[in-house]
Amino acid sequence: MPAKSAAPNGNAPILEVRDLKTYFFTEDGVVKAVDGVDFYVKHGEVLGLVGESGCGKSVTSLSILRLIDRPGEIVGGEVFFEGENLLDRPLDSMVDIRGDRISMIFQQPKSSLNPVFKVGSQIVEVFQIHDEKMDKAVAWEKAVALLKRVGIPDPESKAHAYPHQLSGGQAQRVMIAMAMALQPELLIADEPTTALDVTIQAQILDLIRELNHETNTAVILITHDLGVIAEMADRVAVMYAGQIVEEVSVEGLFKNGLHPYTQGLIKSIPVLGSVQEQLNTIPGSVPNLIDLPAGCRFASRCPARVEHGLSICEEHMPNLLEVAPGHEVRCWLYEDAAGHTAPLKPGKGKKKK
Amino acid sequence: MTATDTLAAPPQAVKSNSLLQLTLRRLFKQRNARAGAVILGFLILVAIFAPAIAPYDPTLSLLDIEPVTIRQAPCIHLLGCPEDQAQHLMGLDGNARDQFSRVVYGTRISLFIGFSTIGLAIVAGTLLGAIAGYAGGWVDNVIMRTMDVLLAFPSFLLAIAIITILGRGLQNALYAIAIVNTPHFARLVRASVLSIKEQEFVAATRALGASAPWILFRRILPNALPPLIVQGTLGIAGAILEAAALSFLGLGAQEPAAEWGTMLGRERGQVFTAPYLVFYPGFAIMFTVLAFNLLGDGLRDAMDPRLSQVSKAK
Amino acid sequence: MTQYILRRLLLSIPVLFGILIATFAIARLIPGDPCTAALGERATQAACDAYNLRMGLDEPIYVQLGIYMRDVLTGNLGDSIRFSRPVFTIIIEKLPVTLELGLAALTLAILVGVPAGILSAVRRNSKVDVATMVAANIGVSMPVYWLGLMLAYLFAVLLRDTPFWLPPSGRLTAGLSSIPFYRAWGLPISDGTFGFPIFEFLSNLYILNSIITLNFKVLFDTIKHLILPAVALSTIPMSIIARITRSSMLEVLGQDYIRTARAKGLRERLVVLRHGLRNALLPIITIVGLQVGTLFAGAVLTESIFSLSGVGRSLFDAITGRDYPVIQGFTVVIAVGYVIVNLAADISYAFADPRIKLD
Ligand SMILES: Nc1ncnc2c1ncn2[C@@H]1O[C@H](COP(=O)(O)OP(=O)(O)OP(=O)(O)O)[C@@H](O)[C@H]1O
Numbered sequence A: 001m002p003a004k005s006a007a008p009n010g011n012a013p014i015l016e017v018r019d020l021k022t023y024f025f026t027e028d029g030v031v032k033a034v035d036g037v038d039f040y041v042k043h044g045e046v047l048g049l050v051g052e053s054g055c056g057k058s059v060t061s062l063s064i065l066r067l068i069d070r071p072g073e074i075v076g077g078e079v080f081f082e083g084e085n086l087l088d089r090p091l092d093s094m095v096d097i098r099g100d101r102i103s104m105i106f107q108q109p110k111s112s113l114n115p116v117f118k119v120g121s122q123i124v125e126v127f128q129i130h131d132e133k134m135d136k137a138v139a140w141e142k143a144v145a146l147l148k149r150v151g152i153p154d155p156e157s158k159a160h161a162y163p164h165q166l167s168g169g170q171a172q173r174v175m176i177a178m179a180m181a182l183q184p185e186l187l188i189a190d191e192p193t194t195a196l197d198v199t200i201q202a203q204i205l206d207l208i209r210e211l212n213h214e215t216n217t218a219v220i221l222i223t224h225d226l227g228v229i230a231e232m233a234d235r236v237a238v239m240y241a242g243q244i245v246e247e248v249s250v251e252g253l254f255k256n257g258l259h260p261y262t263q264g265l266i267k268s269i270p271v272l273g274s275v276q277e278q279l280n281t282i283p284g285s286v287p288n289l290i291d292l293p294a295g296c297r298f299a300s301r302c303p304a305r306v307e308h309g310l311s312i313c314e315e316h317m318p319n320l321l322e323v324a325p326g327h328e329v330r331c332w333l334y335e336d337a338a339g340h341t342a343p344l345k346p347g348k349g350k351k352k353k
Numbered sequence B: 001m002t003a004t005d006t007l008a009a010p011p012q013a014v015k016s017n018s019l020l021q022l023t024l025r026r027l028f029k030q031r032n033a034r035a036g037a038v039i040l041g042f043l044i045l046v047a048i049f050a051p052a053i054a055p056y057d058p059t060l061s062l063l064d065i066e067p068v069t070i071r072q073a074p075c076i077h078l079l080g081c082p083e084d085q086a087q088h089l090m091g092l093d094g095n096a097r098d099q100f101s102r103v104v105y106g107t108r109i110s111l112f113i114g115f116s117t118i119g120l121a122i123v124a125g126t127l128l129g130a131i132a133g134y135a136g137g138w139v140d141n142v143i144m145r146t147m148d149v150l151l152a153f154p155s156f157l158l159a160i161a162i163i164t165i166l167g168r169g170l171q172n173a174l175y176a177i178a179i180v181n182t183p184h185f186a187r188l189v190r191a192s193v194l195s196i197k198e199q200e201f202v203a204a205t206r207a208l209g210a211s212a213p214w215i216l217f218r219r220i221l222p223n224a225l226p227p228l229i230v231q232g233t234l235g236i237a238g239a240i241l242e243a244a245a246l247s248f249l250g251l252g253a254q255e256p257a258a259e260w261g262t263m264l265g266r267e268r269g270q271v272f273t274a275p276y277l278v279f280y281p282g283f284a285i286m287f288t289v290l291a292f293n294l295l296g297d298g299l300r301d302a303m304d305p306r307l308s309q310v311s312k313a314k
Numbered sequence C: 001m002t003q004y005i006l007r008r009l010l011l012s013i014p015v016l017f018g019i020l021i022a023t024f025a026i027a028r029l030i031p032g033d034p035c036t037a038a039l040g041e042r043a044t045q046a047a048c049d050a051y052n053l054r055m056g057l058d059e060p061i062y063v064q065l066g067i068y069m070r071d072v073l074t075g076n077l078g079d080s081i082r083f084s085r086p087v088f089t090i091i092i093e094k095l096p097v098t099l100e101l102g103l104a105a106l107t108l109a110i111l112v113g114v115p116a117g118i119l120s121a122v123r124r125n126s127k128v129d130v131a132t133m134v135a136a137n138i139g140v141s142m143p144v145y146w147l148g149l150m151l152a153y154l155f156a157v158l159l160r161d162t163p164f165w166l167p168p169s170g171r172l173t174a175g176l177s178s179i180p181f182y183r184a185w186g187l188p189i190s191d192g193t194f195g196f197p198i199f200e201f202l203s204n205l206y207i208l209n210s211i212i213t214l215n216f217k218v219l220f221d222t223i224k225h226l227i228l229p230a231v232a233l234s235t236i237p238m239s240i241i242a243r244i245t246r247s248s249m250l251e252v253l254g255q256d257y258i259r260t261a262r263a264k265g266l267r268e269r270l271v272v273l274r275h276g277l278r279n280a281l282l283p284i285i286t287i288v289g290l291q292v293g294t295l296f297a298g299a300v301l302t303e304s305i306f307s308l309s310g311v312g313r314s315l316f317d318a319i320t321g322r323d324y325p326v327i328q329g330f331t332v333v334i335a336v337g338y339v340i341v342n343l344a345a346d347i348s349y350a351f352a353d354p355r356i357k358l359d
């Protein structure tokens, strides 16, 4: 039961990103922050987007709303939203989408609010942008109601507060209130809890989940915390160095994560109750996004490549292939090519772990 | 934590070498800075080769030497001035001196003014700021409150007042400009000293038995250098502008010196009849000041984008 | 808020005292004997002694300083040596000229500088941006007296007999005069009436005076005379304001809350003008305050070029004529004005930025 717009046909995704490429043309060279990203989000679903810092999660989400600023530029791909390619729209008309049908909340709640305006007016602004006729007093009342809904104590007076008078958690609630004001069809939450402490984190996540259930808003939840993913997401896309390396349901991810990077991520989760000598982390670091290696971007850090003695990894880029229904992975372990036979087939991969 | 911080200090010093290269590279990537550097290079060449470029002695009246009149309009052969007349690219001034030669020689005075006043102000400001920052307490208070009062006057008026005390003339104008510029440098250096005093590596070096002045000059000054260079370059622009204005009012360089402001001031009454006598010296001032402003701006951006806030620091 | 303002006021008191001491010192350090300056070169020793006694000049220097401070604080700025008139009266007469000029220049500087800076920032690296910044760089390098002379030549000589002709000097065309509003209205006010200096001061602001007396002929003539000096004087502040606006705007446009405003669906124009400008204005306020110093300095030169008898030119004449009560009085007024304007800038900053209230 979607909140608005005609019910879409069957299971067609609300958002589908195809081969998205966003580059930054900097003095030092072209930073390929997003370099061929594919994923989709179904109606009412929570898609988790994970990957380590700098892999292009934020740039991907900003690209969807075409909020990329110079020196960045979306150089290719398609972003289908309810069947319409947003990249074909005139940039001017993106304002009809933003904040109304797709809205966004950010990593740094405090700096994402304008310091010189009252938080109430910043919410009111959302109503007035998309409905110019709305009366200021009506909008203000709605804003107060929203503040109440997102759990701000004493919303009447807090609406008159300036952002610096709020705590980080309260600021993020205000951001959520703003994002949910017009009951968007899609909410992009870019690491909404990274800047907050643990107890507040849980509350904010609960809030997002409630909103997801209540209004059937689809959510892209960006995080690098697999714990959050396990709790919140229906499906997961794993991102590495500007590309999606694996896309799978959340159960599939934890039971049967196929990509060596995914496996590394899962291993690096601290296990509650068991004292580990050392946290398992993936050795090495993300490659420089300016001079990307020719082959698989994870090759230099990949333990499986060494284990299986694969040479193709450093020469050719694997494709994102569907290896099982609803499970895609980008890895030579599972893909055949001329002169290369995949050492593991999905079936075998399942048994391996 | 402390250990790593201490360890981190020496590499920082090493870095400054590549920092210089980085700065220069970034500097010359900017069109403005390149333009500034080119103009400045040109002016320096003009100043050095003034005797070769200028066709006449800048202080020589040509009345008895050539068949000329005072304030004669420019005579340029290329523009159709008869070949049998002597060429005077910018005309003759009220004393029948060749204006072009005077403008050429003026480059020397203006560059000298710019470098000497700001050099003096940097030395004085650095000393005062370093002492204030390092000593702290009442010494700091006395020095910095004095600087505050100096800054409370519009600087040009203060310069005029100082010249009235010291007497007219180029030299006193130089002192006046140096004095009004000193507080900026003192503040800069003091701020830098304070921030570095905070950092642990000074404490660490001190523990190794280094003397205070050594710390001061080896550690603190290099750190204060980038903002000093930026402020200094922009300061030179301001100093040349102010010195010319003082001379224009008759307080700075005196006749017969070929100083642009003086030349302008002498002929200002003739602007409606002999505009060329006003135009060229003023243009020369603008051009020279522009060079330093462009370069200073470029330096600021090249050294640290965040430094663009320096000028508004109160 | 009140606390903040009070604290800022208290903080400026030592600076104001410093200014008093400094002006006193400047006047005393100026070479030459005040007695001969006042009574002429041929004054006898006896006459000088009497003069010194009358003026308190025989007292030890710190007593003189004390007397001076007392006088200034009670509004007594002494008498001009050259004109034998109270310095206060001279200020009432000259200050409006400078104020009118300065305000016109500052208004022009803000009205042109701020939009130019915004445009530059929004279209950074475009042709508009490059052109604006080249112009601004030339502007800050401008000798204002030269620009003034060249403008005068252009508009008064080259454009003579065209509709663009503008007068090169003075406040009013000869033959026109500005009738003080109190006289135009037939108010019973004359020299000696309580509060007369205030009326005199206001009526000397010709633009204000001619507007309230509906004398449009004088108003247009005044404006015509004001254009060239105001343009010349505004050049440097205008360029500085344009540059600061640009860099401040660029910084603000990179902030997270700008991204939020865009993500809300706000049109770019409003993102810039509502969310950007409001924040970018904060540093501009401070800079505008500081420009008042530049304006005073420029006033000395501009008034001298355009034959305006304002504070700047009078102060310059007083310095060259060693009229030290006038020097002292004017310097104090200018410096105090400067401090007050910057105080006002700080306080408006506090009003404009809600974050200040907490600290
Ligand atoms: N304005 C920019 N100019 C140049 N490079 C940029 C710019 N913005 C982002 N990048 C580059 O794009 C890459 C991806 O950045 P992005 O912010 O999307 O990472 P992220 O996955 O969101 O990381 P995090 O978890 O730290 O938020 C980074 O390598 C970053 O350096």
Ligand SMILES: [Mg+2]
Pocket (backbone or CB within 6 Å): A057, A058, A059, A107, A190, A191
């Ligand atoms: Mg991010």
